[in-house]
Amino acid sequence: MTWCRQQGQRGVGWLAKARKDPKATSKPRTNLYDQDEAIEKPFDKAQFVRLLSFLRPYRQTVVYVLALMIVLAVANLSNPYLMKIAIDVHITNGNLLGLSLIGLLLLGLQFVVLYCSRQRTRLMSRLGQNILLDMRAQLFAHIQRLSFKFFDSRPAGKIMVRITNDVNQLNQLLTGGLVNLITDIISLVGITLVMFWMNWQLALFSLLVVPLLLLIATKLRRLVRETWRDVRYRNANINANLQETLSGMRVIQCFGREETNLQHFRDLNDDYKNAWMRAMRINMFFGPSVDITQVIGSVVVYWFGSQLLFAGNNITVGELVAFIGYLGRFWGPISDLSNIYNQLLIAMASAERVFEILDYPVDIDDAPDAIELGTIRGEVIFDNVTFGYNDDRMVLQNINLHAQPGQTIALVGPTGAGKSSIINLVSRFYDPQAGSIYIDGQDIRKVSLNSLRRQIGLVLQDTFIFSGTVRDNIRYGRLDATEAEIIAAAKAVNAHEFIMQLERGYDTELQERGSKLSVGQRQLISFARALLADPRILILDEATSSIDTHTEKLIQEALAVLLQGRTSFVIAHRLSTIRDADLIVVIDKGRIVEQGTHLELLGRRGVYYNLNRVQLLQGEAM
Amino acid sequence: MIAGESIFNQNNGSLPEEVLLVRTIRRMLSYAVPYWQHLLVAVVTLTTLTVLGMVNPYFSGMLVDRVLKGGEKQLLLPICGGMLLVALARGVLRYIKGCQIERVGQGVIYDLRVSLYAHLQRLSFSYYDKVRTGELMSRLTGDVEALRVFFSDGILNLYECALTLVVVMVILLKMNTKLTLLCLSMSPFLAWVVFRFDSQIRPAYSHIRRQNASLSAVVQENIAGVRVVKAFAREQHEIDKFARENEKLWERVVYSADVRATYIPIMDLLSGFSSVAVLWYGGYQVIQGNLTLGSFVAFNSYIWSLIWPIRRLGHLVNLLEQALAAAERLFEILDTQPAIASPAGAVSRKVRGKVEFRNVNLHYGSADVLQDINLVVEPGTTVAIVGATGSGKTSLVNLIPRFYDVTGGQVLVDDVDVRDWDLGALRKHIGIALQETFLFSMPVGDNIAFGRQDASQTDIEAAAQAAQAHAFISDLPEGYDTFVGERGIGLSGGQRQRVAIARALLTDPRILILDDATSSVDMETEHRIQIALRSIMQGRTTFIIAHRLATVKDADIILVMENGRIVAQGTHDSLLLTSAIYNDIYQEQYREQERLRDLVQATGTTGGGVVG
Numbered sequence A: 001m002t003w004c005r006q007q008g009q010r011g012v013g014w015l016a017k018a019r020k021d022p023k024a025t026s027k028p029r030t031n032l033y034d035q036d037e038a039i040e041k042p043f044d045k046a047q048f049v050r051l052l053s054f055l056r057p058y059r060q061t062v063v064y065v066l067a068l069m070i071v072l073a074v075a076n077l078s079n080p081y082l083m084k085i086a087i088d089v090h091i092t093n094g095n096l097l098g099l100s101l102i103g104l105l106l107l108g109l110q111f112v113v114l115y116c117s118r119q120r121t122r123l124m125s126r127l128g129q130n131i132l133l134d135m136r137a138q139l140f141a142h143i144q145r146l147s148f149k150f151f152d153s154r155p156a157g158k159i160m161v162r163i164t165n166d167v168n169q170l171n172q173l174l175t176g177g178l179v180n181l182i183t184d185i186i187s188l189v190g191i192t193l194v195m196f197w198m199n200w201q202l203a204l205f206s207l208l209v210v211p212l213l214l215l216i217a218t219k220l221r222r223l224v225r226e227t228w229r230d231v232r233y234r235n236a237n238i239n240a241n242l243q244e245t246l247s248g249m250r251v252i253q254c255f256g257r258e259e260t261n262l263q264h265f266r267d268l269n270d271d272y273k274n275a276w277m278r279a280m281r282i283n284m285f286f287g288p289s290v291d292i293t294q295v296i297g298s299v300v301v302y303w304f305g306s307q308l309l310f311a312g313n314n315i316t317v318g319e320l321v322a323f324i325g326y327l328g329r330f331w332g333p334i335s336d337l338s339n340i341y342n343q344l345l346i347a348m349a350s351a352e353r354v355f356e357i358l359d360y361p362v363d364i365d366d367a368p369d370a371i372e373l374g375t376i377r378g379e380v381i382f383d384n385v386t387f388g389y390n391d392d393r394m395v396l397q398n399i400n401l402h403a404q405p406g407q408t409i410a411l412v413g414p415t416g417a418g419k420s421s422i423i424n425l426v427s428r429f430y431d432p433q434a435g436s437i438y439i440d441g442q443d444i445r446k447v448s449l450n451s452l453r454r455q456i457g458l459v460l461q462d463t464f465i466f467s468g469t470v471r472d473n474i475r476y477g478r479l480d481a482t483e484a485e486i487i488a489a490a491k492a493v494n495a496h497e498f499i500m501q502l503e504r505g506y507d508t509e510l511q512e513r514g515s516k517l518s519v520g521q522r523q524l525i526s527f528a529r530a531l532l533a534d535p536r537i538l539i540l541d542e543a544t545s546s547i548d549t550h551t552e553k554l555i556q557e558a559l560a561v562l563l564q565g566r567t568s569f570v571i572a573h574r575l576s577t578i579r580d581a582d583l584i585v586v587i588d589k590g591r592i593v594e595q596g597t598h599l600e601l602l603g604r605r606g607v608y609y610n611l612n613r614v615q616l617l618q619g620e621a622m
Numbered sequence B: 001m002i003a004g005e006s007i008f009n010q011n012n013g014s015l016p017e018e019v020l021l022v023r024t025i026r027r028m029l030s031y032a033v034p035y036w037q038h039l040l041v042a043v044v045t046l047t048t049l050t051v052l053g054m055v056n057p058y059f060s061g062m063l064v065d066r067v068l069k070g071g072e073k074q075l076l077l078p079i080c081g082g083m084l085l086v087a088l089a090r091g092v093l094r095y096i097k098g099c100q101i102e103r104v105g106q107g108v109i110y111d112l113r114v115s116l117y118a119h120l121q122r123l124s125f126s127y128y129d130k131v132r133t134g135e136l137m138s139r140l141t142g143d144v145e146a147l148r149v150f151f152s153d154g155i156l157n158l159y160e161c162a163l164t165l166v167v168v169m170v171i172l173l174k175m176n177t178k179l180t181l182l183c184l185s186m187s188p189f190l191a192w193v194v195f196r197f198d199s200q201i202r203p204a205y206s207h208i209r210r211q212n213a214s215l216s217a218v219v220q221e222n223i224a225g226v227r228v229v230k231a232f233a234r235e236q237h238e239i240d241k242f243a244r245e246n247e248k249l250w251e252r253v254v255y256s257a258d259v260r261a262t263y264i265p266i267m268d269l270l271s272g273f274s275s276v277a278v279l280w281y282g283g284y285q286v287i288q289g290n291l292t293l294g295s296f297v298a299f300n301s302y303i304w305s306l307i308w309p310i311r312r313l314g315h316l317v318n319l320l321e322q323a324l325a326a327a328e329r330l331f332e333i334l335d336t337q338p339a340i341a342s343p344a345g346a347v348s349r350k351v352r353g354k355v356e357f358r359n360v361n362l363h364y365g366s367a368d369v370l371q372d373i374n375l376v377v378e379p380g381t382t383v384a385i386v387g388a389t390g391s392g393k394t395s396l397v398n399l400i401p402r403f404y405d406v407t408g409g410q411v412l413v414d415d416v417d418v419r420d421w422d423l424g425a426l427r428k429h430i431g432i433a434l435q436e437t438f439l440f441s442m443p444v445g446d447n448i449a450f451g452r453q454d455a456s457q458t459d460i461e462a463a464a465q466a467a468q469a470h471a472f473i474s475d476l477p478e479g480y481d482t483f484v485g486e487r488g489i490g491l492s493g494g495q496r497q498r499v500a501i502a503r504a505l506l507t508d509p510r511i512l513i514l515d516d517a518t519s520s521v522d523m524e525t526e527h528r529i530q531i532a533l534r535s536i537m538q539g540r541t542t543f544i545i546a547h548r549l550a551t552v553k554d555a556d557i558i559l560v561m562e563n564g565r566i567v568a569q570g571t572h573d574s575l576l577l578t579s580a581i582y583n584d585i586y587q588e589q590y591r592e593q594e595r596l597r598d599l600v601q602a603t604g605t606t607g608g609g610v611v612g
């Protein structure tokens, strides 16, 4: 739980203000989705370089775009020059032919500009979108590899924001900013050279204010960076809250929490708005300070220029005026650069968040020398396994278990005993802190995850239905299943009948989480999904908890056939469902307290015997 | 579909598109109205800025003419000082303008987001049965952002363009009418191009927004279902699915850029034409002697101020269309009428707990889910519902808090149709443990107090005690302050259910509904919960849905449901005599019971030893 403690200082819990609880006031209650992992990495060049590295595959496009931009710049600059010639030379001299020629030239130039700017837009959008595409794909693929630990500790909304909003934030910088950056630098260098060439003294004077600008920029930088970070962070809070509100809407309406939620949402939005305005207030300094330094720069040049002029130092009025004209051009790119710089600072706040996920270690991954597990027989051994979701609280202690191929192992025990946790370890969703798990004699940490999980069919305690057709949901684990196989799986779990009653049978579109189905129906579908995957090891974690006893019985009869030759783990609270298991393992408080067959355990008159007695007593009253 | 609440309701389809468009624009702009002062300040400062912008060139002209050329040295200092002052003033104004306009942008999205949020909370279950969370998320984030850009960037730009255009046009017309008209001669073509551009870019932007929503829905679903994805090792499948949406988004965005790439350079070209035309014709006039060189040069130097606003038009159209595409999608949400809302003059009083179903029918889609439900439940009665999966148990109890509306008949609470009740008042007195447990990302204690925020720690603990949750919560690292995640990750299935029961109990409801609330709880714990409930249920109307008869047999009325009908009702004993279905269920469970008893007794006699 370290993550929530770290975040304990910031934000106000959703209930903290409302609850009149002395404990709540003395110790601020926090709300997970108010909080985001504060990123405390300094702005380092490495990150910027990393951002740039996304451009690498598109070097050619970048070069081409640059060339186009240079052409465009030249064309745009020659425009006023040609106009000037037309006026100064041809019109003044009454040369209509010359004027017409220049007019034609100008027209021609317009077409060049048309072509180039069109190409530039097309290429640049492709460039930028390619990068965003790559970045999103990388992020998504990386997230697919992360273990449950990652998902356990963050609301879904926060993960989503990073793939969608944060990546989009980079768009502007990547499409416009970076390319403009280069052209601006080029023209800046060019103009500086020209200025020095014209009059190095004046040039030096005009550059006098540049350090001032740099000073402002660096001073602002840290502030701006922090405020933008704050903005992104608060934005993530809003999104996480939204996401959770939307997912939990039914509960919210059940409990009439709308008002409180709205107030809380207002607070989050206020926070965001304030953060934004703070960022803007600092950000806004950039523009005006560039403007003001520009004028200071011109004044300096005027001042010293005129001093030089009056002192009769080799400078003419014309030169001075021309110089000042160039000085104006000098400030254009500088002002652009400050904009880009700004964009960069904004984008870095998002880039950091993107990279943070990309850098999140994949803690459960194939070992470098992982072997592909062939078709397994299904022997599962827990060798002295100790496990906790957090290092400071062990949930399972010294678990020793031996499942022979084809056996049915039942796990029983009170809620929270650790049954689901044992099962999570078989699929290697988590790694144990101590001990090992062997499947067919192979340590599961040494085999490839894919080859392992593909042979395990799992019905989770929480059913999940994807949006898509019933058919797609059932064959999720084996896309190439035939229609007959799909129907057979549905029939085995007694789902065929109700599926056929749906509007379009197997083609019925289900919504997110299967909201159109009853809870039991959802469970049946996810059961069918696990069966269809044709696994060597089948794990049923309370797979029939929401299903009526009659259907359950029918399923059990069907399973008896289907389970032949497969190892299976069954968790159930209705003891009748597990009585025939080859091995019953009784778990309490993370330890195996008894194991054996039904009869053996009853004979032992221990925990299992008592569980049965309780059930009997309850039933007795019938 | 229930009572006309749909995701995409386009009920004004009969109106012509232009009218709708104007309406959307008006509606969008209306969000800026509360911030008119800020907008006004921004507009005034911008105007001043524009005027001041002409001062410094004037100063530098003066400096060149009079100081450098004319040698009036004493003017140098005042002119330089003046320039600095103006720059300073401009800087300050620019700063003010920036802050004010950001205020407007932020104010608009704040209002929009909050009203969307409030509205979404009013939409009923049937809406959420259909809509995709990720898609809604994308609307409330991406679309709202597009509107912000328009308000903090577009509006002032528009004003600036218009202002410059008008001022420069007046000046130019005064200087030379013919040349000005020539200069504007391209405008009709330009207008046509802008129109074409506009009509192509609009659908492009709404496609982008829609695709963004699809992408976000895929991500959302992937994260929500990550356990299944991993369990079946389908990561690659998910990556492919994402890649398809990702590429589609790429195509849509690039397509819109291509539309821009086609039209905007043409707009530039047309305005470029007019400058060339002016140069040529004006030059010709000068050569002919009809125009002085001086006025031509002056005219020519102003012409760019006429051209850039025209050129910027393309970008503004672009910005506006992006905002419109977003606004339409947001208004769509706001325009979705909640299918279920309190009527005017709704009944709002304390619930006693009488529940009555009169000839109730319900269908979600085409098929009937409930038929001819008739039932009278007096206050304080315990009603148990049994029946096969999908027989309509949940649907039945969902009608009491009016999560859905009946499609026929009436549901009455305290003899008042639930449709006449004030929703808040009604639901306040109903406590529910839904069949699917959802816990929020907050401390366990807060989750339990979800329905009654003023509950004291003692109350919370009492509710947890009754739900048999106190013991395990106390064992958690930080007790009641321990965070549980979204969908209650971090707790076991049974632990979550018990928290949900405690949450329902704490609201001190008159009507308590437990929808299969102990399905993941072990027998012994369930038994203890039942004993605790027995005293809590005193005087409350209680509905219990369960599959095991042992759980329901003590109820005052047991309903047996099949295919959406109540096929039998009565007490346990009377049902055993009257209902074949109930008897079947009983026999099945009873046989189990017999077997169990035999075994336990068998081992009990042979095994000997301690009796637990």
Ligand SMILES: Nc1ncnc2c1ncn2[C@@H]1O[C@H](COP(=O)(O)OP(=O)(O)OP(=O)(O)O)[C@@H](O)[C@H]1O
Pocket: A152, A389, A390, A395, A413, A414, A415, A416, A417, A418, A419, A420, A421, A422, A461, B489, B490, B491, B492, B493, B494, B495, B520, B521, B522
């Ligand atoms: N993701 C998690 N992070 C931290 N703790 C967890 C997590 N999942 C479960 N736990 C804790 O581990 C313990 C064992 O949980 P587990 O889910 O294995 O129980 P279970 O035996 O399956 O119970 P049930 O019958 O209620 O499903 C519980 O105390 C629970 O609070």
Ligand SMILES: Nc1ncnc2c1ncn2[C@@H]1O[C@H](COP(=O)(O)OP(=O)(O)OP(=O)(O)O)[C@@H](O)[C@H]1O
Pocket: A515, A516, A517, A518, A519, A520, A521, A546, A547, A548, B129, B364, B365, B369, B387, B388, B389, B390, B391, B392, B393, B394, B395, B396, B435
């Ligand atoms: N929101 C919905 N939209 C459309 N159809 C629905 C919806 N909810 C339920 N149904 C359908 O209505 C029927 C009854 O569902 P209901 O949830 O009431 O069953 P149930 O008796 O509670 O079943 P279970 O024991 O599985 O929870 C089912 O056939 C289901 O597919």
Ligand SMILES: [Mg+2]
Pocket: A419, A420, A421, A461, A541, B492, B493, B494
């Ligand atoms: Mg479990």
Ligand SMILES: [Mg+2]
Pocket: A518, A519, A520, B393, B394, B395, B435, B515
């Ligand atoms: Mg149900």
